[in-house]
Amino acid sequence: MSISAPKPRDAFASTLGAFAATLGSAIGLGNIWKFPYLTGSHGGAAFVLVYLLAIAFVGIPILVVELTIGRKMRLNAVHAYGTVVPGQKIWAGVGMAGVAAAFLIMAFYTDVAGWVFAYVFKSFGAFLGGRTLDGATFGALAGGSWEPLLWQIGVLVLTTAIIATGVSKGIEKVTKTLMPLLFVLLIVCDIRALTLPGAGAGVTYLFRPDLSKLSASIVLYALGLAFFKLSLGMGTMTTYGSYLPDSTRIVPNATRVALADTAVSLLAGLAIFPAVFAFAGKPAGGPGLLFNTIPLIFSKMPMGGLFTTVFFVLTAIATIGAMVSLIEVPVAWIIEKGHVTRPGAAILTGVLMFALGIPATLSQNPLLANVKIFGKNFFDLFDFISSNVLLPVGGLAIAIIGGWFLTRKGFAAEMNKGYAEEPWHGRLVYGIIKYVTPVLILLILLSSLGVLKLG
Numbered sequence: 001m002s003i004s005a006p007k008p009r010d011a012f013a014s015t016l017g018a019f020a021a022t023l024g025s026a027i028g029l030g031n032i033w034k035f036p037y038l039t040g041s042h043g044g045a046a047f048v049l050v051y052l053l054a055i056a057f058v059g060i061p062i063l064v065v066e067l068t069i070g071r072k073m074r075l076n077a078v079h080a081y082g083t084v085v086p087g088q089k090i091w092a093g094v095g096m097a098g099v100a101a102a103f104l105i106m107a108f109y110t111d112v113a114g115w116v117f118a119y120v121f122k123s124f125g126a127f128l129g130g131r132t133l134d135g136a137t138f139g140a141l142a143g144g145s146w147e148p149l150l151w152q153i154g155v156l157v158l159t160t161a162i163i164a165t166g167v168s169k170g171i172e173k174v175t176k177t178l179m180p181l182l183f184v185l186l187i188v189c190d191i192r193a194l195t196l197p198g199a200g201a202g203v204t205y206l207f208r209p210d211l212s213k214l215s216a217s218i219v220l221y222a223l224g225l226a227f228f229k230l231s232l233g234m235g236t237m238t239t240y241g242s243y244l245p246d247s248t249r250i251v252p253n254a255t256r257v258a259l260a261d262t263a264v265s266l267l268a269g270l271a272i273f274p275a276v277f278a279f280a281g282k283p284a285g286g287p288g289l290l291f292n293t294i295p296l297i298f299s300k301m302p303m304g305g306l307f308t309t310v311f312f313v314l315t316a317i318a319t320i321g322a323m324v325s326l327i328e329v330p331v332a333w334i335i336e337k338g339h340v341t342r343p344g345a346a347i348l349t350g351v352l353m354f355a356l357g358i359p360a361t362l363s364q365n366p367l368l369a370n371v372k373i374f375g376k377n378f379f380d381l382f383d384f385i386s387s388n389v390l391l392p393v394g395g396l397a398i399a400i401i402g403g404w405f406l407t408r409k410g411f412a413a414e415m416n417k418g419y420a421e422e423p424w425h426g427r428l429v430y431g432i433i434k435y436v437t438p439v440l441i442l443l444i445l446l447s448s449l450g451v452l453k454l455g
């Protein structure tokens, strides 16, 4: 029970509930769509290796800082960072940048989530009609106009409705039961993909790094993915930390979330790459990789069409927990700023997110396909600015606040709540937060300053 809350606020009822919600925010399109396609366009295992290092030395430590600051302040991200260092309101900028990132991410996230929801129906239709979905289906959907926009509106209405009513126990329950199902289905996919003739090449591609492929750009994208994956650098986990029970042990909890999340990404990679290689496809298929390969893999097994539908249903469900947490960042801020009810804040946020989503969704439509800023269309630009700029810069500030601007005693007391004395992992993580994480982020950001120009 959060007795320390200054006024009655929503809170997670138990450590298990908090774990499920945190994991629900982390698991989403990042695992099943983004991790595979970024790995595919950045040379495979070398990218995976850097990504794993980024999770260990940047992701877990920042998750710990965010949950710790959130629980200590019991406020939305903007107010939490604006008041966490006494007399230094300037850090509220971290929360504001987080709100901006939430809008940019939702603009393209809801576009892709819309494709996933559309694929639920398209794959079911194909199953009933005895057809297999091919690349043309995806091209027509992503390059369309009204169709992807309507799916995007649908997705936004759904998420806004959930947020408006509060994150109901129903959804928590549904997500909790369906997450294990997602695991099981991924494993079914893995077995199917790994037993295809020629699958070995895909496993090698995913796990045997060719270090000559490493570049500043790969390292930047891997870092950006680590932030995106664990919902870091923008106050989402700070907001969730503010709902965390005092009894939750933060370091073990954060580590478990990171491990489970990474496992889902690797399982998705193991389902996709062996199949890509077995069917002589291109690993660098870009954002369409998932939509083009999953129906193909499943078409090779009995009732494959039905499995494809179930797979997209589960992916669709996984997107909901992530989107809910994305919308919650601005909504919690608007509500706690005062004068606006939760439904009002949710609707306002949803409408603004849709407005920003239009250019992202139409970026593959002939109308906007040729509009490029820094060599990127709106979809890629929003993704790049949020994942590779705003989240790492926000994360850098968060690590510096945790390691250098808060007293070690105060920070450690909150982080290690639940232990009689400071545990070894608390000391270890604190050292990493202070000396390793900020240096790594800074080096990566500096070394990749040219990436945007190079496109």
Ligand code: PFF
Pocket: 025, 026, 027, 028, 029, 030, 031, 105, 227, 228, 229, 230, 231, 232, 234, 236, 322, 323, 325, 326
């Ligand atoms: N972690 C989510 C995913 O990997 O799909 C995406 C995400 C959710 C990013 C929430 C940022 C965020 F605040």
